[in-house]
Amino acid sequence: MKQLVVHNESEWTQAALLDDGRLIEFAAERLQEHGMAGSFYKGRIVNVLPGMQAAFVDIGLKKNAFLYIDDLLPAHTEKHPPEKPSIEQMARKGQQLLVQITKEPFGGKGARVTTHYSLPGRYLVYMPEADYVAVSKKISPESDRLRMKAFGEGIRRPGEGLILRTVAGGESEDKLAEDLDTLRLRWQEIVAASERVDAPKELYRDLDLAQRMIRDVYDPLTDELIVDDANQEGKLSAFVQEMLPGAEPRVRLHTESTPMFERYEVEQQLHRDFGRKIRLPGGGTLIWDQTEALTVVDVNTGKFTGADDSLETTVTDTNLEAAEEIARLLRLRDVGGIVIVDFIDMREEVNRMRVLERLRERLARDRTQSQIVGWTQLGLLEMTRKKVRESGAGLFYKVCPSCEGTGRIMIR
Incomplete structure (x- = not known):
């Protein structure tokens, strides 16, 4: 059984994923600075570097973001021109454009951004301009993958792209279609916001740490979610209900006197596994x-x-x-x-x-x-x-x- 253990304190949220008590994933973020990867910005190109085939984009952060030419070309590789154009043909100084962070800034590097937009949902990833359908390789047998691909082709609109995630394999087609409708609406809101503002401006930020972990790794039917903050328990229970209507999530508030990370040996495993x-x-x-x-x-x-x-x-x-x-x-x-x-x-x-x-x-x-x-x-x-x-x-x-x-x- 997997357990998702979420610890809250004054400045931090920390989440640990345990599989039969063994730590397999850990993440942390400051409450006021939650993750940027997946977030959308309207940016302004401030420098074009032909020698690097890249441009630097001001998105309002301390360091300008890096945009490589491959992230400006169409998302579908079959639509690429026979010869890759120069970055100067694709971008110009002062140009404003909608970008999404694919890699957060860390070390001395700024964020990496793309125009290959994607919005992850519970069951699928929506790519408004990708023009293809892909299915998780973890879905088996092959007949199920072919069926899922055919379904994806049937519900997408011309030019749209979809990736059907592993958890989509056992779900009804109605739930998959509802997930797609939600993501389409979110994309329309991002585009509308982009048209109303000047760069640099943040347009949409992805879910916070605990919500991302629930979306990506938590199965409410088999996994247990344990939190040590009553407000967080209510918030996450409501999020699960919204994401999976009708589900009965196993959300539990940790009330023991022993600190939660000590009770589940998270700190002990972190010290050992990061040596x-x-x-x-x-x-x-x-x-x-x-x-x-x-x-x-x-x-x-x-x-x-x-x-x-x-x-x-x-x-x-x-x-x-x-x-x-x-x-x-x-x-x-x-x-x-x-x-x-x-x-x-x-x-x-x-x-x-x-x-x-x-x-x-x-x-x-x-x-x-x-x-x-x-x-x-x-x-x-x-x-x-x-x-x-x-x-x-x-x-x-x-x-x-x-x-x-x-x-x-x-x-x-």
Whole structure:
């Protein structure tokens, strides 16, 4: 059973997703500065950079947003011109346009924006100008996916695009159509607001943290929602009822004297899972080093000696366990960019494929897109994971100002 645990305090909302008591996702945001990803702005182009094929857009934040040419071209790749035009043909200084944030500002970088607009609902994602229908690969069997795609083609209007989410698989067509109507109306309101104002101006902000988590990962029929604030309990119960009319959500107010995150061991797991050295349940270890764009994970057998005398079996069992834990930690830490995993060397190709498939299977449970590139010539596993927001736990951890993250002391 999954539990969504939402903790509120004076300045913060924190949400932890537990699967049979094990932490698999964590997010946090300040009450006055809730997430920007997915929000719409009317922006003004302040600089066009031909050498980068990009433009900088003032949307009213401290740093100008970055708009790459691919995010100005049509969302449907089949409608792209044979040769990519110059950014100067697509954008000009002073031009005002409607943009949506796809990646929040973090570090020294501003937000990344696009004109490939999308509005997520409970069952589908509405893309007003995409002109195609896609169905979640997690919906099975293939006959259901084909049926869902045909239904999507039937309800969309010319030029519109839809992505049918995994949770749409078991729902009635009436509910899917209602979700689409709601998203269409929201889009019309955004466009109307854009026509009334001058840039820079925020037009629409996505749901707050707890509501996003409910929309994206919470199943009211099987999951439990636990909150420690009475006002939040009422607000979230009403949100679930509005999102899923007729549902009986399992929303519970935490009233025990023990703090909620302590009661469900959230803090304990965060401290353990965000360390540099993570112990695997079987005795192996992961050494986790992370930079802004690259994460390296080293797998070691540690104290794991295996169940028999075969070194290959011992190594493979450790790597399989590591693959599961790495997939969980990538999601929990919300790692983005390039990821390199140095699994323990395996001699047999069949074992390498078993480890690869185990990792791919576990990554499929992550709602953030990942791509496994494969094994390098040096025997390292290479993959990438999309980054949208700053890691929730990252807001509570910072680099030591004395050593700047090196953690080394000179020996004389």
